[in-house]
Amino acid sequence: MFPWSGVMAMGWARAGWCLCALLLTQAADSDPVGPxxxxxxxxxxxxxxxxxxxxxxxxxxxxxxxxxxxxxxxxxxxxxxxxxxxxxxxxxxxxxxxxxxxxxxxxxxxxxxxxxxxxxxxxxxxxxxxxxxEEKSLSSPSGKTIHLFSLIPRRVHTHYTIKGDAEFRPLEVFDDGRFTWIDMGHPQVLPAVFMVDAEGSRLVNYLLHPPYFVVQRLMPRFLLKLGATEVEVINPDYGKSSEAQGEVPEQKP
Structure with missing residues (x-):
């Protein structure tokens, strides 16, 4: 039991967990979440x-x-x-x-x-x-690390369409030609982000860089989802960038 000043500490439940559960595969083929x-x-x-x-x-x-x-x-x-x-x-x-x-x-x-x-x-x-x-960074597919503090968002594409009126509806969505920046203001909840393309939908990771969610790629369409509630965001300019979609270009020193 942990020492806890002023608050009753909770004892650790020793239920004999099998830690091999961490190696569980996806629960079903229909699961929309990626690997x-x-x-x-x-x-x-x-x-x-x-x-x-x-x-x-x-x-x-x-x-x-x-x-x-x-x-x-x-x-x-x-x-x-x-x-x-x-x-x-x-x-x-x-x-x-x-x-x-x-x-x-x-x-x-x-x-x-x-x-x-x-x-x-x-x-x-x-x-x-x-x-x-001080460790806030993004990693490119080549293994290079790009520090967020060196990435001042550049609004290259701003004509994103936002559909839905959930409490987590973004204030603004834009991209800088490499990353998607989702301005969430000061959200009370944190929805999941699903990229939608010709291959279906899959969960994508994002970093919190208040007030933004930063997704390390460009997306033609994505959903913000929390339970059964969702907000749809469409990027009409997807594919118009001269840079490779969804990849981080090599940074010049």
């Missing part, structure tokens, strides 16, 4: 991390090297199973349609968490990790 289920978020103590999970599958919160958990306060300790290993915190809901929030405290940082459980047919993640402001 990647990793959520990467820029750490901000003022911005909660919203995590989508599914029953029966532990979601791995990956901590930084030498980061140790010292406390966890979770609203619902009955319907969420929690397991700790060095550098990792595993969360597993018992059923879909659950919601809770909590605070994770380590020797380095304090994380605000918003946890939701969904069904295997919806968007969900198996891994969550954070990057710090």
């Amino acid at each position: 990647t289920r990793t959520q990467v978020q820029v750490y901000d103590s003022e911005v909660p991390t919203e995590i989508l999970t599914v029953p029966g599958v532990p979601t791995d919160l990956q901590l930084a090297p030498h980061e140790k958990i010292t406390g966890l306060a979770l609203g619902d300790t009955l319907q969420w199973r929690v397991e700790e290993l060095p550098g990792h915190l595993f969360l597993k809901p018992l059923r879909p349609d659950l919601f809770t929030a909590g605070t994770l405290v380590t020797n380095l940082r304090v994380y605000s968490l918003v946890l939701r459980s969904t069904t295997p047919q919806g968007p969900w993640v198996m891994r969550v990790r954070w990057i710090l402001d």
Whole structure:
């Protein structure tokens, strides 16, 4: 049990999890989510991390090297199973349609968490990790690293069409010829992003660079989805850029 000043610490549930569950394949061929289920978020103590999970599958919160958990306060300790290993915190809901929030405290940082459980047919993640402001970067397919602070958004294509009136409707969407920038303002929820093309729809990762979601590619069409609610965004200029679509061009020193 963690020491917790002023808040009752929760004991770790030792339910004999089989960690090989982390190697589970997709639940069904109809699952629209792509092979990647990793959520990467820029750490901000003022911005909660919203995590989508599914029953029966532990979601791995990956901590930084030498980061140790010292406390966890979770609203619902009955319907969420929690397991700790060095550098990792595993969360597993018992059923879909659950919601809770909590605070994770380590020797380095304090994380605000918003946890939701969904069904295997919806968007969900198996891994969550954070990057710090000084590490805030994007990686190109060639392995080169591009720091976000050196990327001042350049509005190359701005004629995006936004359809839908959900609370997470973007204020603006544009691209700089390489990345898609989605201005979310100050959202209370964090929807998943699905790219839609001739091959179907698939989940894409994004980085949080407030107030933007930054997707590391260009997309002809994409959906912002949370549960059954969605907002559609269409890029009429897709394919008109002289740069390769969806790829990061080599950066000049």
